[in-house]
Amino acid sequence: MRVLVDRGEPFFYPGGDIGCLLIHGFSGAPEEMRWMGKYLAEHGFTVLGVRLFAHATQVTDMNRARWEDWLANAEDGYHMLRGLASQVVVIGMSMGGALTLLLAREFEPAGILVMATPIRIPDNRVERIRPLLPLISKVMPTIRLPGGSDWADKEAEKLQLHYHEIAVRSAAELHDLLGEMRRSLGRVVAPALLIYAKGDLGTPPNAAHFILEQLGSSDKHILWLENGGHNIARDAGREQAFEAAAGFIHRITA
Amino acid sequence: MSQVLSGAEPFLYRGESGVGVLLIHGWTSSPQEMRDLGKHLAGQGHTVLGLRLPGHATRPADLNRLRWRDWLAAVEDGYHLLENASEKVVAMGLSLGGALALILATSLPVAGVVAMATPYELPTQPRLRWLRHLLFPMRPLGNLLRFVPKPTVNDYKDPQAHRDHLGYEVFPLRSVPEVGGLLELLRQQLPRMRAPLLLLHAVEDRGVSPGHARSIYARVGSTEKELVWIEDSGHVLTVEPSRRRVYDLAAEFVDRELERAP
Numbered sequence: 001m002r003v004l005v006d007r008g009e010p011f012f013y014p015g016g017d018i019g020c021l022l023i024h025g026f027s028g029a030p031e032e033m034r035w036m037g038k039y040l041a042e043h044g045f046t047v048l049g050v051r052l053f054a055h056a057t058q059v060t061d062m063n064r065a066r067w068e069d070w071l072a073n074a075e076d077g078y079h080m081l082r083g084l085a086s087q088v089v090v091i092g093m094s095m096g097g098a099l100t101l102l103l104a105r106e107f108e109p110a111g112i113l114v115m116a117t118p119i120r121i122p123d124n125r126v127e128r129i130r131p132l133l134p135l136i137s138k139v140m141p142t143i144r145l146p147g148g149s150d151w152a153d154k155e156a157e158k159l160q161l162h163y164h165e166i167a168v169r170s171a172a173e174l175h176d177l178l179g180e181m182r183r184s185l186g187r188v189v190a191p192a193l194l195i196y197a198k199g200d201l202g203t204p205p206n207a208a209h210f211i212l213e214q215l216g217s218s219d220k221h222i223l224w225l226e227n228g229g230h231n232i233a234r235d236a237g238r239e240q241a242f243e244a245a246a247g248f249i250h251r252i253t254a
Numbered sequence: 255m256s257q258v259l260s261g262a263e264p265f266l267y268r269g270e271s272g273v274g275v276l277l278i279h280g281w282t283s284s285p286q287e288m289r290d291l292g293k294h295l296a297g298q299g300h301t302v303l304g305l306r307l308p309g310h311a312t313r314p315a316d317l318n319r320l321r322w323r324d325w326l327a328a329v330e331d332g333y334h335l336l337e338n339a340s341e342k343v344v345a346m347g348l349s350l351g352g353a354l355a356l357i358l359a360t361s362l363p364v365a366g367v368v369a370m371a372t373p374y375e376l377p378t379q380p381r382l383r384w385l386r387h388l389l390f391p392m393r394p395l396g397n398l399l400r401f402v403p404k405p406t407v408n409d410y411k412d413p414q415a416h417r418d419h420l421g422y423e424v425f426p427l428r429s430v431p432e433v434g435g436l437l438e439l440l441r442q443q444l445p446r447m448r449a450p451l452l453l454l455h456a457v458e459d460r461g462v463s464p465g466h467a468r469s470i471y472a473r474v475g476s477t478e479k480e481l482v483w484i485e486d487s488g489h490v491l492t493v494e495p496s497r498r499r500v501y502d503l504a505a506e507f508v509d510r511e512l513e514r515a516p
Contacts, residue, residue, distance in 0.1 A: 001439070002361050003327040009334035014268055014301075048335070053308055057327050064319045069308065072257035076306055079258070080266035106256050 007031050007161055008056025011049040013041035018110070018253050019085030021077045022049040025094030025116075026174050027163040029056035033093065036233045039242040045249065046085050050077040052096075054170070055163075062167030063137055067177035074099040078107055089113065089249050093233050094203075095174060098181040101211075104188045111191040111252040113245055115232045116200055119182055119207040121175055130175055137169035150201035150229030152236035160234065185214035193248045194222040195241050200230040219252070262286045262311035262420045265304040267296035273365075273508055274336030274343045276358075277304040278329060278351030280371075280490075281433055282404075282422040284311035287348060291492050294501040300508060301340050305332040307351075309429070310422075317426035318400060322436035329354045333362050344508055348492055349373065349462065350433060353440045356451075356470070360443040366450040366511050368504050370491045373462045374441065374469040376434045402427055409460035409488035411495050419493065444470065450478040452507045454491055454500055461489035 010030045020040050022033040030049040037047045053069040054061035074090075081088045087110035092100035097117030104112050120127070129136070142165040151157035192215055196208040212222050223244050228235030262284035275295050277288040285304040292302045307328050309320035329345070336343045342365035347355035352372030359367045401424035410416040451474055455467035464483070471481045482503060487494035492501075 001326070001357075001443075002330060003323050004330045004334075010331050012335040012338045014339050051327075051331050053324070057323070061321075061324070064321070064324075066316075066319070068257050068312070069316070072306075072308075072312055075256055075258050076264045079263040080303070083266050084268050 003057050004051075005029075005056050005161070008051065010051040011037055011047070013037060013047040014084070015041055015046040016044045017046070017086050018249065019046045019048065019081035019088040020249065021074070021081055021088055021090045022047065023074055023077070023090070023092035023096030023099050024049070024052065024055070025096050026170075027055070027062070027166065028094075029161040031056075031161040032231060033091075033096070033233055035238065036091070036242055036245065040246065040249075043246050046081065048077050048081050050074065056161065059142055059163040059165050059167050062163070062170040063141055065170055065173060067173040067180070070095075070177070071099055071102055074103050078103060078109070087253050089253070091115070091245065092117070094118070094230065095177065098177055101181050101188055102184055104190045105184045109190050111193070111248065112188070113193045113195065113248060114211065115195045115241065116197060116203055116230050117207065117211065118178065118203045119210050120178055121171065122202050126171055126175055130172055133172040134169055137167070140168055142167050148201065150199055151231065152199060152228045153234070156234045160231070182210075182214075185211060186216045189216045189218075191219035191252045192217045192221070193244065194220070195225065195232055195244060196222065197225040197228050197230065197232055197235070197237055199228055202230050257312055258306065259284065259311045259420060262306070264306040265289060265292055265302070267292060267302040268339070269296055269299040269301045271299040271301070271512060272341040273512055274301040274303065274340030275508060276329070276332045276336055276343060276345045276355070277302060278332070278345065278347035278354050279304070279307065279310070280349030280351050281429070282310070282314075282317070282425065283349070284420045286420045287490060287492055290497065291346070291501055291504060295505060295508065298505050298508070301336060303332050303336050305329070311420070314401060314422040314424050314426050317422070318428040320429060320432065322432045322439070325354055325436065326357065329358045330362065333358060333364065342511060344368070344511055346370070346504060347372070349489065350436070353436055356447060356474070357436070357440055357443055359449045360446045364449050366452070366507060367447075368452045368454065368507055369470065370454045370500065371456060371459055371462050371489050372453070372466065372470060373437060374466040375437050376430070400427060401425060409458060410490065411486060411488055412493070415490065415493040419490065441473065444473040445475045447475045449476060450511070451476045451480070452503065453479070453481040454484055454503060455481070456484045456487040456489060456491055456494070458487065459489045
């Protein structure tokens, strides 16, 4: 029997001596980083795209997940790449970017790329009911969220691999993870590139500014994309993001 | 502070042979027990991935949240990672890892399996037999009693190997029925397996008795199957005095796979 959904699997593209660890976002799958992974592999990097625990299987699995599991998955990817590559650059989108930042707190990546990462959950009701979420999830394990799409590339949107509902208990984990991230930014010193999309409806611009400002790194920059929404690695601005990533990696590993 | 226990991290070695070997550790254990086997196979030119099963090498309480489908998902991950970079994938596992390797081979086109010290069912030795009687109320019981001390099934021949072994010192109780559930799936799926199989089992294994290997051998669907008994070793074949023999047998198995037509 297979547990992973179709196209839900992680990916590994062996290449040269510089490793890129790609980390997807909340409720998503490695698939959302795969095009970027292929691009970077074509540019000669060794690429590993991990799958976060309870993702790309069934949404109810998410209720058993803790953010520490996801960080452990990111660490696993980092250790695997360190065995193959003398330098590792960590790249994460949305919650994957939060995991990237926490990884950079403990280890020494050559650099980090953080894309579309929020600093808190957009719906601030979650903040107030956080202590109740474990209990609520026992009677209501999942919830379907209303919300518009900010995708510019509609064809890419159709290929998206994402849970259609939110596992209630896991929202608490995302909340806690983001809190841990906010507190850790000062301890991150790796060279950093942030990429955010102006059309990202779920992530207010102050998130990008907060991270940029709080990061301990001296080498830190931000790139704003004119095209596309939250899903930077798949939407209309992706080519620009891929090029910026490759340029950043070449620069810091030169 | 890192999440994964230092020394217990997963590992990935890249080789040119075209074969990717997936190494799967045992229950409450860690990739550390597979690392020397991994290095040996990498030395033979193979790509090797020693994965870390979820809930392992972090905190014992983590295992109580895990279900066997989580372990299945992780070995599927391992298969796909290797498959991207290899022409053939061989799965090798120790103990519960062996069961996972066998189940993987019934769902995905694994080229061959080496199953070491692999159980066929619960429980595995007399002192643990009481667990079987508790299996039914195990789930609610597991919520009340999180851990039981690991029964001293010390069948290590090498005390240093025992001391060096990185793993949980307790049995997370809620995880026991998950092992039971996985082994039930194993017994169901074994007849469907067709890939070549090598079973390695210690004659003196007091954690998983030799009868388990015989049961797997009898039930597996593969026509190409071999059972080799290992002397001078306890349950953890990969770290015990006969480990070099284990590594050689595993490497020879992969060589036979390489010689086979794709």
